[in-house]
Amino acid sequence: xxxxxxxxxxxxxDIYKLLPKTNCxxxxxxxxxxxxxxxxxxxxxxSQCTPLQKPEHAKNSAILHDLLKPPVKEVIIGVGDxxxxxxxxxxxxxxxxxxxxxxxxxxxxxxEMTEAEIVTRIKSTENFSYEYIGNTxxxxxxxxxxxxxxxxxxxxxxxxxxxxxxxxxxxxxLNASVLEAGIMVIPKARPLLYAATLTxxxxxxxxxxxYNCPIVASxxxxxxxxxxxxxxxxxxxxxxxxLDPGTFFNDGLADTLNNFTMLxxxxxxxxxxxxGFPLLGLPLSIWANRGELADDLVRWREAYVxxxxxxxxxxxxxxxxxxxxxxxxxxxxxxxxxxDPRKPVAVxxxxxxxxxxxxxxxxxxxxxxxxTYYTVAADLESSKTNAYLIIVDAEGSAIDSxxxxxxxxxxxxxxxxxxxxxxxxVKHRKIIIPGKASRISGEIEELSGWKVxxxxxxxxxIAKYLVDxxxx
Amino acid sequence: MAxxxxxxxxxxxxTELMELIAKFQNLELHDFHLEAKSLELRIDGGVASMPGFKxxxxxxxxxxxxxxxxxxPPVEKYSSSISEVKLGATKSEGGTRGRSLIIGGEKTPAFYxxxxxxxxxxxxxxxxxxMEVPLSKAVKMHVKEVMGDPAAWAxxxxxxxxxxxxxIHLISIDPLLKDATAKSTLKTxxxxxxxxxxxxxxxxxxxxxxxxxxxEEVSQAFxxxxxxxxxxxxxxxxxxxxxxxxxNNHAVLAFTPMDLNMARELNRxxxxxxxxxxxxxxxxxxxxxxxLDYAFxxxxxxxxxxxxxxxxxxxxxxxGTTNAWAAREAWLKMEDKWxxxxxxxxxxxxxxxxxxxxxxxxxxxxxxxxxxxxLKDVIDNLSSGKKADPSxxxxxxxxxx
Numbered sequence: 001x002x003x004x005x006x007x008x009x010x011x012x013x014d015i016y017k018l019l020p021k022t023n024c025x026x027x028x029x030x031x032x033x034x035x036x037x038x039x040x041x042x043x044x045x046x047s048q049c050t051p052l053q054k055p056e057h058a059k060n061s062a063i064l065h066d067l068l069k070p071p072v073k074e075v076i077i078g079v080g081d082x083x084x085x086x087x088x089x090x091x092x093x094x095x096x097x098x099x100x101x102x103x104x105x106x107x108x109x110x111x112e113m114t115e116a117e118i119v120t121r122i123k124s125t126e127n128f129s130y131e132y133i134g135n136t137x138x139x140x141x142x143x144x145x146x147x148x149x150x151x152x153x154x155x156x157x158x159x160x161x162x163x164x165x166x167x168x169x170x171x172x173x174l175n176a177s178v179l180e181a182g183i184m185v186i187p188k189a190r191p192l193l194y195a196a197t198l199t200x201x202x203x204x205x206x207x208x209x210x211y212n213c214p215i216v217a218s219x220x221x222x223x224x225x226x227x228x229x230x231x232x233x234x235x236x237x238x239x240x241x242x243l244d245p246g247t248f249f250n251d252g253l254a255d256t257l258n259n260f261t262m263l264x265x266x267x268x269x270x271x272x273x274x275x276g277f278p279l280l281g282l283p284l285s286i287w288a289n290r291g292e293l294a295d296d297l298v299r300w301r302e303a304y305v306x307x308x309x310x311x312x313x314x315x316x317x318x319x320x321x322x323x324x325x326x327x328x329x330x331x332x333x334x335x336x337x338x339x340d341p342r343k344p345v346a347v348x349x350x351x352x353x354x355x356x357x358x359x360x361x362x363x364x365x366x367x368x369x370x371x372t373y374y375t376v377a378a379d380l381e382s383s384k385t386n387a388y389l390i391i392v393d394a395e396g397s398a399i400d401s402x403x404x405x406x407x408x409x410x411x412x413x414x415x416x417x418x419x420x421x422x423x424x425x426v427k428h429r430k431i432i433i434p435g436k437a438s439r440i441s442g443e444i445e446e447l448s449g450w451k452v453x454x455x456x457x458x459x460x461x462i463a464k465y466l467v468d469x470x471x472x
Numbered sequence: 473m474a475x476x477x478x479x480x481x482x483x484x485x486x487t488e489l490m491e492l493i494a495k496f497q498n499l500e501l502h503d504f505h506l507e508a509k510s511l512e513l514r515i516d517g518g519v520a521s522m523p524g525f526k527x528x529x530x531x532x533x534x535x536x537x538x539x540x541x542x543x544x545p546p547v548e549k550y551s552s553s554i555s556e557v558k559l560g561a562t563k564s565e566g567g568t569r570g571r572s573l574i575i576g577g578e579k580t581p582a583f584y585x586x587x588x589x590x591x592x593x594x595x596x597x598x599x600x601x602x603m604e605v606p607l608s609k610a611v612k613m614h615v616k617e618v619m620g621d622p623a624a625w626a627x628x629x630x631x632x633x634x635x636x637x638x639x640i641h642l643i644s645i646d647p648l649l650k651d652a653t654a655k656s657t658l659k660t661x662x663x664x665x666x667x668x669x670x671x672x673x674x675x676x677x678x679x680x681x682x683x684x685x686x687x688e689e690v691s692q693a694f695x696x697x698x699x700x701x702x703x704x705x706x707x708x709x710x711x712x713x714x715x716x717x718x719x720n721n722h723a724v725l726a727f728t729p730m731d732l733n734m735a736r737e738l739n740r741x742x743x744x745x746x747x748x749x750x751x752x753x754x755x756x757x758x759x760x761x762x763x764l765d766y767a768f769x770x771x772x773x774x775x776x777x778x779x780x781x782x783x784x785x786x787x788x789x790x791x792g793t794t795n796a797w798a799a800r801e802a803w804l805k806m807e808d809k810w811x812x813x814x815x816x817x818x819x820x821x822x823x824x825x826x827x828x829x830x831x832x833x834x835x836x837x838x839x840x841x842x843x844x845x846x847l848k849d850v851i852d853n854l855s856s857g858k859k860a861d862p863s864x865x866x867x868x869x870x871x872x873x
Contacts, residue, residue, distance in 0.1 A: 011801065023692055054836055069862055085612050093769075093773075093776070094765075095772065096771055107629040110873075112872065132761065145870065146869070147869075147870045147871065148562035149870060150651075173869065174866060174869055174870075193676065194869070195866075195869075198538065201538065201566065202536075205534075208773065216527055220860070220862035220865035220866065221859075221860040221862040221865075222862065223543035224540075224542050224543050227541035227542065227543040228539065228541045228545065229537045231541045232535055233781055235534075235535050235539060236535060237534065244859060246865050248862075249862070251853065251856060251858035251859070252858075252859070252861065253581065253853040254853065254854045254855075254856065254857075254858070255584055255859055255860035256860065257854065258583075258585055258586040260544055262543075262546060265546040265548075266543070266544070266545075266546045267536035268550075269546060270544070270546045272544070272546070274541060274543075275543070282868060282872075284868065287866065287871060287873040288864075288866070288867050288868040288871035288873070289864070289867075289868075293793075296815065302847070303819055303823075304789070304819065304822050304823060304826055304846060307823045307827065308830065308850075311768070311826070311830050314832060320873055324809040324810035324811070324816075325811065325812065325813075325815045325819060326614055326819075327713050328801060328810055328816065329760060329801075329820055330823070332761040332801070333764070333827065335761075336760065336761065336768075337765060337768070337827075339765050341765070344730055369763075371762050371763065382687075397730075398758070398762060398763060400798065401730070401758065402754060404678065404729060405729030405730075405731075405756075406707065407729070438648065439648065439821070458800060458804075460800060467564050
């Protein structure tokens with residue numbers, strides 16, 4: 001416990017004093033102190049210290065690993081380059097450090113779907129892709145459910161799924177012999193098994209051990225039961241456990257959030273090892289209990305509860321809806337929540353040439369907020385516009401909030417015009433400013449001496465704007 | 473029986489929601505293809521894993537029965553609580569509103585109901601504008617009948633969309649729009665007050681000078697109404713308007729651009745003239761995908777700090793959730809696979825709202841009726857004190873969907 005409490009306060013010195021202190025640079029760092037600093041920031045792994053692996057340092061190595069062990073265990077699902085790491089969280093709140101291993105998102109198929117339907121759902125999951133500030137947002141896993149309760153059907157389904165995709169799998173059946181029929185098709189693929197319960201735990205624990213698979217412990221709305229299961233599985237020899245405290249809707253929503261919150265706090269703040277496992281959320285469970293809700297309404301509810309779970313500590317979620325309007329807000333929310341809050345999302349200020357601009361090409365400015373910059377640059381590039389784009393240092397804020405918060409001012413725009421040397425690149429003296437910065441257009445004209453043209457409020461309309469309005 | 477009845481009610485609610493969001497109309501579509509090329513900004517996730525290390529295990533003796541464990545709920549004590557702010561005043565309280573509302577008062581982080589129950593439910597105030605404004609199609613289809621008629625718009629917001637409050641945005645005073653006088657807005661406010669009896673937020677135009685004049689005028693013209701004046705900023709000369717707000721019994725929204733030190737500073741300046749019970753904070757809301765992470769973390773930090781004794785941040789928080797529509801994914805006609813935007817748009821507002829609800833926001837300024845409906849349902853669910861029914865939960869595994 002004392003070590004755990006100290007974990008939060010880890011300093012480079014704590015690490016340094018346990019290192020071999022050879023300054024050998026085999027880790028590619030200048031010296032051991034520099035290495036220790038990066039270890040504390042979780043930018044390099046302690047295993048990159050080669051001398052530490054020698055037998056004489058075994059004791060220090062063990063202490064270091066324990067010091068650095070995340071309070072939420074990291075569990076790996078699947079094998080090979082698509083393997084998915086879940087958990088591994090160091091903190092409860094992202095501002096305390098940063099979150100690692102973004103919530104993995106799985107989509108389900110069942111052993112009673114037609115092959116065509118299975119393939120369609122897998123392909124739509126695999127092909128899901130959205131470009132967002134330089135990242136490609138993807139989905140991560142396939143959950144295979146036994147709805148038939150028939151071992152042969154489940155086996156055939158897992159076979160079809162594993163032939164169709166390399167994505168890691170979650171195999172779901174509460175009957176151990178049905179589940180095993182599925183695992184036997186892919187005995188070395190390390191699927192996540194769902195689930196060990198208070199009744200079937202023994203058979204499930206055997207399967208997890210036999211096939212070296214991570215396994216979900218499920219005890220709906222019963223944290224004592226969940227702790228009991230985690231403890232029992234652990235003593236049984238199962239190391240890689242994922243916790244399912246239950247995902248409930250409507251009247252059960254409060255318990256759902258409380259359970260996820262209590263588990264994560266117990267792991268990160270109290271050092272409760274039985275709570276220190278990745279958490280599984282099942283927004284798709286609403287489909288089992290939909291009553292007479294219309295399909296779009298079920299999707300709507302599945303979507304927003306998924307979002308709440310991403311915000312509240314969930315490491316894996318399973319969805320049934322494959323619709324883009326359901327998935328998109330959630331993959332973007334995940335990206336937002338898992339962005340490293342230690343790094344400002346800003347790009348370097350300066351001048352960017354888009355396409356092959358000449359002395360008559362239009363000149364735009366935008367903010368150095370990465371989201372704004374990439375959106376504008378992508379729009380200009382995709383519309384094949386030849387232009388100059390001045391990136392103004394707005395302290396990483398968007399146009400509207402930058403103007404409102406005085407971080408994007410006419411002075412800064414005017415200074416940027418001079419600093420970039422754009423005056424030597426174009427013959428005209430016209431700058432197209434974002435519609436959302438129209439408030440400062442007069443001031444920019446005054447300070448810079450350039451004529452200001454107020455452009456569209458959204459950069460998707462720039463191409464059309466240029467056709468209608470641009471005259472060098 | 474009880475459960476059955478609930479299901480039925482749910483069905484009715486849902487029908488309402490569907491009617492709201494399913495009114496898809498023939499859309500004029502600009503052809504737009506999102507072809508953002510793969511851009512090279514990778515923010516590295518870092519290294520969290522510790523491969524190659526295993527605890528030296530004792531040879532496990534496989535248990536033959538469950539090893540019973542008790543989970544200890546990790547309940548914390550907080551040294552402080554969030555101030556309560558009353559909005560609106562009834563006749564007996566010196567105003568004309570049908571009811572007043574209290575926000576704030578939390579003793580625990582947002583909806584940690586395993587520690588403390590919800591004291592005052594977060595409230596929703598719907599946006600009403602005093603002139604025609606450009607709105608996304610998905611929003612406009614619900615309000616186009618009342619656009620330009622703030623009283624009718626307010627009535628729709630309260631009676632149909634079940635708003636707890638109404639924000640009347642007096643943007644006509646904006647020098648870049650109509651540059652109307654502060655005095656000219658009084659009639660509009662009067663009309664809205666006649667149309668609805670909920671507490672009101674009085675919204676300015678964002679120009680510090682015009683807003684100063686507006687708040688001065690409105691404070692004096694409607695003494696005792698307990699309006700929320702939105703908003704006071706660092707670049708305004710706040711002394712006179714703060715004094716006037718206090719004298720005439722109004723509350724104040726303190727806006728800062730996502731910086732907790734600025735928020736503290738502004739609050740300190742306001743303390744010279746106003747009480748803790750008069751101040752609500754707006755720490756800035758960014759849309760999902762466009763900085764929501766900053767807004768979320770900023771608010772979460774403020775709330776935790778407030779509970780742990782940082783009194784300058786222990787104020788209720790308001791969020792301009794309508795900003796969700798600044799995200800192009802909320803309103804843009806996209807490739808078919810991301811459609812319909814009539815669902816994607818309000819879901820964008822819902823996701824933005826719910827994320828911030830979980831950071832501790834007490835008051836939401838919103839615009840889409842389906843988003844409002846969903847947020848209010850979730851707030852009710854989380855505050856109800858009702859329990860989950862786990863009996864059929866595991867059925868999801870074999871459910872034929």
